[in-house]
Amino acid sequence: MEFLRALLYTFGLSFVLMPILLGLARVFALYVVVRERQCVVFELFGKVRMVLSEPGLHTPWKSMGPFAMLVPFFGKKHTVDMRIDQTYLRSQPVNSEEGSPMGIGVWCEMVVSEPLDYLYKNNDPLGSLRANISNATVRCLSNMKLADMLESRHAMSRLVRQEVSVKSQEWGYQVGSVYIRKVHFRDRGMISQIEQKVVNRLRQVTGAIQQDGANRVNVIRSTAERQAAIEFAKAAATRPHIVGKALGQIAETPFIAKALFEVLETQALLTSNNLQVEIVSPSVPVVYAMGGATPLVRSP
Numbered sequence: 001m002e003f004l005r006a007l008l009y010t011f012g013l014s015f016v017l018m019p020i021l022l023g024l025a026r027v028f029a030l031y032v033v034v035r036e037r038q039c040v041v042f043e044l045f046g047k048v049r050m051v052l053s054e055p056g057l058h059t060p061w062k063s064m065g066p067f068a069m070l071v072p073f074f075g076k077k078h079t080v081d082m083r084i085d086q087t088y089l090r091s092q093p094v095n096s097e098e099g100s101p102m103g104i105g106v107w108c109e110m111v112v113s114e115p116l117d118y119l120y121k122n123n124d125p126l127g128s129l130r131a132n133i134s135n136a137t138v139r140c141l142s143n144m145k146l147a148d149m150l151e152s153r154h155a156m157s158r159l160v161r162q163e164v165s166v167k168s169q170e171w172g173y174q175v176g177s178v179y180i181r182k183v184h185f186r187d188r189g190m191i192s193q194i195e196q197k198v199v200n201r202l203r204q205v206t207g208a209i210q211q212d213g214a215n216r217v218n219v220i221r222s223t224a225e226r227q228a229a230i231e232f233a234k235a236a237a238t239r240p241h242i243v244g245k246a247l248g249q250i251a252e253t254p255f256i257a258k259a260l261f262e263v264l265e266t267q268a269l270l271t272s273n274n275l276q277v278e279i280v281s282p283s284v285p286v287v288y289a290m291g292g293a294t295p296l297v298r299s300p
Contacts, residue, residue, distance in 0.1 A: 141160070
């Protein structure tokens, strides 16, 4: 029983009473915890009494004394986030030198460098910084040539950053990187015209490529045909010489030449279209067969 009672008391002190006591200690500023990249400002009776920027556990009573317990009633405790922050402004309207309506997207990185200026010199420092970036973008980048606006983004980013940095320091901000991420046309009609021009240009380039390919194929084909015609002409020119040389060698032997010419003559006769062949019996004289008459046959 004593063990259960001690366990209950310990549980009550550890998980109920202790958090309540620590909460009251934080309310009356007996201690304060400052995290990394954080700043705590104590304001009492309209004046800044203490600024804590070092991370760790601090006791405001050490610097403010008993006045620290009056902060929840007659003052304020401000917690300023000093981590790196980013913002992006979409489609800021500017006009090029040629009069084209353009939209520019600006990405900005900033950090709070002076907590007091951030709290007391501007009611809405982040909104003012965004407005300053927007105004600097319109003021610095308007009336630029369209080609420079589409190509030189690094130079444009430096211009905007130089314009924004001076004013932002008055509000406790330190501007880091400023970069022009997007440049686009805002007029739908102009976008349609550019798309149509690009499509027409692509068609022209495609047609030119196809025509060049066809011309190259025709050149290759004509070259091949010319070379083939030359080789055929050479072959036709050398054929009579080869045939004449072979016939000369055959003519040196008379009986071979005679047999060859008979074979050629017979071959020519057989390939003739009007050739008629009549088969004559050995018992019929050739004269009768050529005249078409039938010989008289005597009976015994």
